[in-house]
Amino acid sequence: xxxxxxxxxxxxxxxxxxxxxxxxxxxxxxxxxxxxxxxxxxxxxxxxxxxxxxxxxxxxxxxxxxxxxxxxxxxxxxxxxxxxxxxxxxxxxxxxxxxxxxxxxxxxxxxxxxxxxxxxxxxxxxxxxxxxxxxxxxxxxxxxxxxxxxxxxxxxxxxxxxxxxxxxxxxxxxxxxxxxxxxxxxxxxxxxxxxxxxxxxxxxxxxxxxxxxxxxxxxxxxxxxxxxxxxxxxxxxxxxxxxxxxxxxxxxxxxxxxxxxxxxxxxxxxxxxxxxxxxxxxxxxxxxxxxxxxxxxxxxxxxxxxxxxxxxxxxxxxxxxxxxxxxxxxxxxxxxxxxxxxxxxxxxxxxxxxxxxxxxxxxxxxxxxxxxxxxxxxxxxxxxxxxxxxxxxxxxxxxxxxxxxxxxxxxxxxxxxxxxxxxxxxxxxxxxxxxxxxxxxxxxxxxxxxxxxxxxxxxxxxxxxxxxxxxxxxxxxxxxxxxxxxxxxxxxxxxxxxxxxxxxxxxxxxxxxxxxxxxxxxxxxxxxxxxxxxxxxxxxxxxxxxxxxxxxxxxxxxxxxxxxxxxxxxxxxxxxxxxxxxxxxxxxxxxxxxxxxxxxxxxxxxxxxxxxxxxxxxxxxxxxxxxxxxxxxxxxxxxxxxxxxxxxxxxxxxxxxxxxxxxxxxxxxxxxxxxxxxxxxxxxxxxxxxxxxxxxxxxxxxxxxxxxxxxxxxxxxxxxxxxxxx
Ligand code: ADP
Ligand code: MG
Numbered sequence: 001x002x003x004x005x006x007x008x009x010x011x012x013x014x015x016x017x018x019x020x021x022x023x024x025x026x027x028x029x030x031x032x033x034x035x036x037x038x039x040x041x042x043x044x045x046x047x048x049x050x051x052x053x054x055x056x057x058x059x060x061x062x063x064x065x066x067x068x069x070x071x072x073x074x075x076x077x078x079x080x081x082x083x084x085x086x087x088x089x090x091x092x093x094x095x096x097x098x099x100x101x102x103x104x105x106x107x108x109x110x111x112x113x114x115x116x117x118x119x120x121x122x123x124x125x126x127x128x129x130x131x132x133x134x135x136x137x138x139x140x141x142x143x144x145x146x147x148x149x150x151x152x153x154x155x156x157x158x159x160x161x162x163x164x165x166x167x168x169x170x171x172x173x174x175x176x177x178x179x180x181x182x183x184x185x186x187x188x189x190x191x192x193x194x195x196x197x198x199x200x201x202x203x204x205x206x207x208x209x210x211x212x213x214x215x216x217x218x219x220x221x222x223x224x225x226x227x228x229x230x231x232x233x234x235x236x237x238x239x240x241x242x243x244x245x246x247x248x249x250x251x252x253x254x255x256x257x258x259x260x261x262x263x264x265x266x267x268x269x270x271x272x273x274x275x276x277x278x279x280x281x282x283x284x285x286x287x288x289x290x291x292x293x294x295x296x297x298x299x300x301x302x303x304x305x306x307x308x309x310x311x312x313x314x315x316x317x318x319x320x321x322x323x324x325x326x327x328x329x330x331x332x333x334x335x336x337x338x339x340x341x342x343x344x345x346x347x348x349x350x351x352x353x354x355x356x357x358x359x360x361x362x363x364x365x366x367x368x369x370x371x372x373x374x375x376x377x378x379x380x381x382x383x384x385x386x387x388x389x390x391x392x393x394x395x396x397x398x399x400x401x402x403x404x405x406x407x408x409x410x411x412x413x414x415x416x417x418x419x420x421x422x423x424x425x426x427x428x429x430x431x432x433x434x435x436x437x438x439x440x441x442x443x444x445x446x447x448x449x450x451x452x453x454x455x456x457x458x459x460x461x462x463x464x465x466x467x468x469x470x471x472x473x474x475x476x477x478x479x480x481x482x483x484x485x486x487x488x489x490x491x492x493x494x495x496x497x498x499x500x501x502x503x504x505x506x507x508x509x510x511x512x513x514x515x516x517x518x519x520x521x522x523x524x525x526x527x528x529x530x531x532x533x534x535x536x537x538x539x540x541x542x543x544x545x546x547x548x549x550x551x552x553x554x555x556x557x558x559x560x561x562x563x564x565x566x567x568x569x570x571x572x573x574x575x576x577x578x579x580x581x582x583x584x585x586x587x588x589x590x591x592x593x594x595x596x597x598x599x600x601x602x603x604x605x606x607x608x609x610x611x612x613x614x615x616x617x618x619x620x621x622x623x624x625x626x627x628x629x630x631x632x633x634x635x636x637x638x639x640x641x642x643x644x645x646x647x648x649x650x651x652x653x654x655x656x657x658x659x660x661x662x663x664x665x666x667x668x669x670x671x672x673x674x675x676x677x678x679x680x681x682x683x684x685x686x687x688x689x690x691x692x693x694x695x696x697x698x699x700x701x702x703x704x705x706x707x708x709x710x711x712x713x714x715x716x717x718x719x720x721x722x723x724x725x726x
Contacts, residue, residue: 006033006191015180023167035184036192039216039232040159043225044068044120044141052096052133059127065622068122069098070148076113078106089113091121098125098133100140118148120158144175157219185217195711196235197704200689206231230682233674237686240443240671242708243716244687245694248300248447257298257425258401260325262290266353267317273352274313281305281453282314288451289318292427293402299427302408302445305453306644307433307588308460314453315404316346318429323355323382327401327426331385332419334407336361336534337541341563342406343385350383360386360393363534369393391418400426408432433585433644437652439676439683446687454645462642463591464598467575467612467635469605476571476600477519480551483569484523489544490551490569491589495577512553523550530557556582564589568597575601575638576631580651583638601635611635618653630654652677 010029011021029035049068050058058067071091079086087106090099100121102109113119123138141160161177172180189210194201201208207215212231219225271278278286285303292299305311319329331346333339343359350357358372358381375381379398384390388411400423405416408430420428430448441450468476480490492515494508512527526549528540537557544552545564552567556578570590575583583601591597603611611632618626626633637650674682693705700709 004188004191006031006036006188008032008188010035013180013184015176015183020167020170020172023164023170023172026166027164032184032188033192035181036188036213038161038181041162042160043219044070044158044160049120052091052093052098055098055125055133056096059125059133066122066124068120069093070118070120070143071098072148073113073115073117073119075115076110078110091119096133098135100135100138102137104137118143118145142174144179147175147178157222157225159217181217185214189214195707196238197693197708200238204234204685204689206234229673233679233682234686236671236673237679237683238690239708239712239716241446241683241687241690242694242712244443244446245691246698246700249694249698255298255425256296257427258293258325258327259296260293260321260327260401260427262294262321263324266320266324270317270320270349270353273349276457276459278313279310279453279455279457281455282310285314285451285453286317288449289314289429290321292449293318293321298425299429300448301429301451302441302448303429303431303451303453304441305431305433306456307585308592309433309453309456311431311433311453312342312345312406315406315429315431316349318402318427319346319383319404320350320353322402322427325401327399328376328379328381328397329383329402329404330390330397330400330419330422331383331404331406332390332411332415333385333387334411335557336363336387337537337557338406339385339387340534340538341541345563346383346385355382356380357383357385360384360390360395361534362387362389364389388415391415395422397422399423402426403428405430433588437648437676439680440652442683442687443676459594460591461594461596463587464596465587465601465639465642466598467601467603467608467639469608470602471605473602474519476602477515479598480520480569480571481522484550486595487566488569488595489547489549489564489567490571491567491586492551492553492571493573493586494553494555495574508553508555515551515553520551525549525551525553528552528554528557530555556586563592565593568593568595569600570598571600571602573602575635576603576607578634580634580637580647580654581644583634584644584647587638588644599638601638603631603635607631607635626654 008031009021010016010024010031011018013032013035016024024030024035027038029038049070052069052071055067055069069091071093074090074092074097076087076089079088084103085106087102087109088099089101089109090097098121120141120143121135121138122140123135125133125135128134141158143158147156147158159178159181160174161181163172163174163177167177192209192213194209196206196209200206206212207227209231212228215224215228216232219228289299289301292301303311303314315331319331322329331339331342333342339361340359343357347357356375358375360369360372364372372381372384373393373395376384377396377398384395384397403419403423403426405411405419405428408416416428416430420426430445436444480488483490492511494511508527508529512525516525526540526544528537532540540549540552541564543549544567547566568590570587572578572583572586578586587599590599602608614629614632614636616629616633616636621629633650633654637647641647641650676683693708694700696702697705700706700712
């Protein structure tokens with residue numbers, strides 16, 4: 001007989017056969033090895049299971065969460081009630097009874113439940129008016145006789161796998177699949193080969209692959225299970241961080257960039273023209289940047305700083321370093337209006353210096369565009385500012401030395417890459433005001449060096465944030481009028497209505513004309529919305545900046561980056577509709593001068609009152625409670641936290657890492673085991689280990705790292721495009 005191997009086709013496993021093998025193939029399971037790595041999606045263990053007696057207590061005490069009960073079917077019947085059919089199954093354990101009912105799919109459910117079968121039933125129980133415990137349309141999982149004995153007597157943990165319809169239709173249910181996997185585990189796990197370097201398994205005290213696979217399917221205890229899970233979490237994070245490390249070290253090692261000379265005198269002269277001194281954080285970042293730029297290796301730096309922390313000025317100095325060395329610099333911003341603002345303020349700041357600054361955005365006239373492109377090509381233009389139009393257009397530089405990307409979170413990795421390719425190993429400075437939690441930074445931006453601006457300029461007072469119900473609006477408008485006397489300008493923001501620009505415009509317009517006639521009739525009001533072209537937007541912003549308007553009514557187009565020093569009140573209507581980072585960005589539009597700034601969040605009266613009375617502690621909230629209360633949590637967080645970093649931690653708990661990671665992850669594999677909210681410690685270990693290995697062997701050429709290379713190329717090939725192994 002031929003000997004067994006992990007690559008044996010799945011159909012050789014007893015109970016599978018060719019027909020079922022087809023269904024397995026559709027699930028991506030071709031071999032026994034694939035089946036061994038088809039992990040349970042949930043487990044039943046005795047600790048989270050109620051007896052019927054406890055179930056009754058649960059219902060009587062008014063808890064309304066999901067519960068699970070294990071019991072045996074005693075009878076089934078179809079009853080008629082008001083011309084409708086109901087399918088009812090009676091269950092029993094040694095403490096009592098309950099029933100399950102189905103109003104739909106009766107034909108199907110009738111075939112499932114047989115007398116004396118054992119099931120785990122999960123759902124929300126209720127008490128019928130006859131006093132019966134009842135589940136309507138619950139989830140249910142079938143146990144085999146052995147299992148139910150095991151389960152009730154020894155407390156074994158039972159695994160459950162997701163089973164696609166196709167496989168179910170070939171009569172493979174929970175029990176059947178468990179039996180197949182049990183067989184595969186018993187007969188084949190011994191052939192598994194370790195997929196992590198042995199020294200890491202040891203130093204991190206991880207389960208070896210054989211034990212881990214065995215225990216992830218059929219653990220004897222909770223502890224065994226969580227040890228297995230930890231091993232797979234570690235493994236997943238280790239390989240992701242290896243990809244990150246490869247990106248970092250191979251980019252740096254492969255390329256020689258430009259060795260810039262720092263013209264200290266020039267920088268000093270520039271700093272002298274400013275009306276303020278740089279903060280310590282800004283100075284620290286600056287010295288990071290100088291070191292990077294002096295070095296032959298290209299700079300690859302992320303500058304994280306809260307809104308209003310003064311990143312632009314730091315970027316501008318690095319631009320000065322580049323152009324004073326005879327190279328060109330480019331700044332890419334996410335919106336036309338922001339690009340335009342950068343263009344104007346940088347032109348002004350550099351007016352005593354002899355550099356040409358150009359703006360290239362989608363809205364630039366064709367003839368003008370051609371002129372600008374030519375000046376970039378022949379080197380006359382030193383500093384180019386624009387939106388992602390920069391990438392799309394055929395823009396060629398004579399010598400691109402520095403790439404600055406503002407508000408990076410608005411761009412993908414691909415945008416970044418395309419712009420960088422317009423030079424030969426230019427220095428790169430990436431800026432973001434969206435503080436993301438440390439675990440995410442370590443992963444998403446782990447290939448970049450990190451600089452932080454934590455403190456705001458000294459003259460700033462913390463913004464006062466308040467939550468008010470709509471009934472306070474008259475008072476708030478009075479506040480705007482009063483504050484106007486002392487030089488305050490105000491933003492009034494309305495949310496997008498159903499994502500429709502048309503409706504959005506209408507909402508803002510209606511409020512605009514109404515307020516102009518009534519509560520704000522003594523003030524000059526401007527209107528800004530997404531349907532204006534950039535020139536119109538820009539003109540409106542300029543007029544606001546020049547104080548032709550006292551109040552700017554706006555949709556969310558002011559969200560990113562715009563800087564108006566005297567605008568110190570922002571009213572955000574229907575604040576519950578905004579995400580947390582969006583609210584923080586909006587609030588960051590004020591508080592840039594030296595006076596007290598205010599952010600007033602408006603919601604319906606009822607929500608405002610409920611939110612103010614809502615005390616919470618994340619540790620005690622379940623996922624569904626968090627989901628249910630999320631707008632209250634967001635609003636409270638805004639009132640209580642001024643720091644974007646604190647808010648980002650709240651946001652992570654609200655949205656879950658999957659959501660945040662998902663939006664930013666292009667270029668990263670999906671996380672299956674690890675959860676970046678809870679698995680920080682594992683992540684940090686995995687990252688240190690991965691970086692250590694790649695630092696010493698960036699091509700994974702050493703013999704002891706062969707296995708890492710093999711696994712990467714087998715499982716993560718599409719994520720390796722920037723990493724130069726393979
Ligand atoms: P962000 O980091 O959000 O991009 P900006 O660079 O737009 O912030 O800076 C916000 C405002 O703070 C600008 O008006 C800028 O001129 C000003 N600013 C920057 N640095 C300082 C400083 N050290 N002291 C006082 N004001 C500063
Ligand atoms: Mg900015």
